Amino acid sequence: MREYLLTILVAALVTYLLTPAVRSFAVWFGAQAAPRDRDVHVIPTPRLGGLAMFGGLAAALVLAHGLPVMGKVLANADIGTGKALLLSGGLIVLVGIADDRWGVDALTKFAGQVAAAGIFVMQGIQLYQLPLPSGEAMSLPPAYGVPLTVFVVVATINAVNFIDGLDGLAAGVVGIAALALFSYAYLLSFANGLTTLTGSTLTAAVLAGICAGFLPHNFNPARIFMGDTGSMLIGLLLSASTIMLTGTFDPAVIGAYAQMPFWVPILLVPAVAAVPFIDMLLAVWRRTNQGRSPFAPDKQHLHHRLLELGHSHRRAVLIMYFWVALIASCLVGLSTTNSVVLVSSVTIVVAIAGVAVMVGMPRMRRRNPRHASGPAPAPRPRQPV
Template sequence: MREYLLVILTGIATTYLLVSPVKSFAITIGAQSKVRDRDVHTIPTPRVGGLAMFGGVAGALIMASSLPHLRDVFEQTKTAPAVLLAGCLIVLIGVADDLWEIDPLTKFAGQVAAAGVLIMNGVQMYTLPTPFGGSFSLSQAYGIPLTVLLVVATINAVNFIDGLDGLAAGVVGLAALALFVLGYHIADALTYSSLVPPSLIAAILVSVCAGFLLHNFHPARIFMGDTGSMLIGLLIAAATIQMTSQFDPEIGRAYETYPLFLPLVLLPMVVVVPYLDMLLAIWRRTNQGMSPFAPDKHHLHHRLLRLGHSHRQSVLIMYGWVGLMGSCMVAISFVPPNSPNYLRGVVSITIVAAITGALFMVGWPRLRARRAAAAALAASAESDEPRPRLPV
């Protein structure tokens, strides 16, 4: 754990320190977000902050390569070159989009190519753990398309929610933290060394999101742009793929599969908000005869603002949803497999908390508006009352 903490601190510091020169570079080359109708910021803001995040990834990997326990990731697997090469490609596509707004088809091709780089370096779906014990082996005909689908869907899901200051970095950072804790716990319980690479990717992702969030939380001084949103989407997809497909079926049967199956469902559970937002946006746009990639101002975070939440409140609500799902998934991994009642309790608490959070999200702005209206009415009534005249 100490080595992971050192890598996380390195990633945070590197990302944080690189943001200032990247910001100056963005201003110099004119990479600033103009104020558009669908945006919520009111002044031009530098973007391509994802360059600093990629620098944080590289710095954290360099630190990991010098540590005794994590050095095996570089000597026994191709995880490090896979992350760097795929990340470099997706960053180049992101920078081009942030500067010149390239067409969606070109972006999609770049995302598929980045997934291909991961696959060529061994980061792909080989097995699917099942909730009933063991796992299914996947042939190349199924494993490769499934890997590409997961990578591209996750990249675009993260890209779709990058509409409020600190939203994408916080949501993905919380999801990566849940993945890291889950992977570390399972590897520690099973002494399963093959979980070190995905745990390392998750730890690095936590660090770069945290380091960038120090500059990006409202009011943001810099945006990550497509450069950053596609990068962190790629990384969390890579961590999930490796964590899902690294299990031996015999170990799965011995451990009765609860923790071994969780990586398969953890990603859609903890990023259910961006996935849901992406699916709703695609349905909404295609239903109106528009391109699925056409921008609009009807994302979930826009709806939260229209409900009456402030910028920070909207972001914190989204954090709460993701944190709740992630913590419940991690908590289930600590439950003995022969404790179904406790498992049902965790699921019940999750459902109740989600419903409560949804009611709060919708009801709190209206309650606050009613209180403000009542206070204004009371103040108006007091001002209309005749005041006693002073004796002459």
Template structure:
């Protein structure tokens, strides 16, 4: 068991390295190619930022598959299954459409058609859903057209869910990385815990997807130097959907029944993996909720479901007063809580401690959600291990005083100031009220009528 783990780690590290190293040259290429659209009304960034980050992510995908093909324990995935080739074919098609969209802004309906074609390409090559486990009923075998239709629907829904949530720096890549990590742990458990080799392709896809996101995140964290664009968001959405479809279409519930003590128990044991097929509620729960709310909101207003707006969940977090980084961390928290909560429940479904733990963490998440002004500070012994913004210093205390002033000047709440602007604190009036305001930057401030 140790050897496959090392090979998965090697594949993941190669994917991370290739994606990370390619992102820099891709950024220069995007700038030279003019893939830097103007700031739109719904955007939260303030400077034109190059797109086409999906080029580097696709390079990482190809590198990960190439390395895995030459490893002894992972080579069997390519020999015994056509799924890696099916995934690569669909990924290449959707990536190409995304690159064109990042440069030329393709119509939404054309992109939707391309997503369906990419899903159809994977279906033709065998990456499809064959059966569904229904809790309390058992396994339901699907006809060919039912499986194909459900596969295409899942791919399109997942792609658009990830694409819709890609609105803040590092948000989509981080959330998909969290989801892929939870999925990798579960798929690996099915393969080695139950000895079912058909779960190997899904495990490999999840490991590569983690590497793609981790390699791109350093360039995409706030303030982002490059965006993944549709070429990246649609790509990782397709790979995430392909992982879920792979384990659904190839893992035989009868094999699970031998280890779970019956078909019905096997259905319950497999449920956390198959939930993404029943309107994703765990792995892409947050992007899916954002997608559904966006469609309802736009349809209610008489707009197209594909019309862009500023009503997404991350936009609402910013409106509540959260900073850019805090909004991303809150979304990370909820994604991890749902994904890993479902993973833990799938392992020990009879344990009430898991339910209580998830409930407690949910309460903590609600408190953080409703306290946008609260800035956590690390203890003195841990300050060297956290980013500077979480270290309590005189400068951070001074920034707390300056925050209302910078907000009045139009700065983003919680954002770092572009320059250190001194603050004057004086006493005015009979009651001794304190007045706080920015000191003038002009040398002739006394000529302008200063009280001094």
């Protein structure tokens, strides 16, 4: 655990320290997000925050390979985790830089995402098996494993990209998801007497670190956006941890320990990313029904609807954090304890309380005399860079 904590700290610190320099570079480079009709910011804001996150990723991986225990485990592993993440991450960052500065079409971005997934496959990161209800594992031949791996990578990248619409939203949601993956992998490994030093756990730890390091600069009011450079990078890392996690544990061993239905380890990974995935599916369905392209932008994402309910920018983001954390903690609890009733009961009670607060707070705010006298004054915009 100490080596993981050190890796997380380095990832967060390097990302945090690099972000101001990247912000200055983005201003000089001309990579700024001009306000659009569907946006919530009112002045041009620098992008390219993903460059700082990639720097934190590289620093953390270099440190991990130099640590006494983790370095040996990574050196002897069948999968080149560090090489795969740096090569695929570097490619996706280059595509993101081009998009943040000049804008690229959806087909070009899709090709870059598929190529990044291809690098994963060439380095050994792919789906090799899936758990079955019987407690056994179904082996996936390359004819099925490779396209399924590409699908998971591309879907996760675009799900994170879809939710990147409010200050600090994507970084916080993915950071929580990464912590859930890390907790799940570490606790099950420890409980079953397996090594806790794995590529999937390391990837989740590094992802949590770079999100934590970037969030202070990106939380409302954001001084820099991660842009497609960052959203595609953290989506890529989330998919990498997800894919590697499927081959880390024997389903029979997990079932014997947790005494839970077979679907718990299967649902954990998509559940921690449920909010961006649901938002993505709703957006595709909505735009298709309207006769528009699934990639056509709009202002009807989940976070936009929270703003329409009367929540402030920060409160809308915190509500999204709450639901992701609730889903993630529920699945981690179900996979690491025998008390299904207790975990489910606590989750339901907390969920009901969360809905009550989410719906009732804007109404209480409108009934408050201080807010009923008239419209609130317009916020003073930040000075343009």
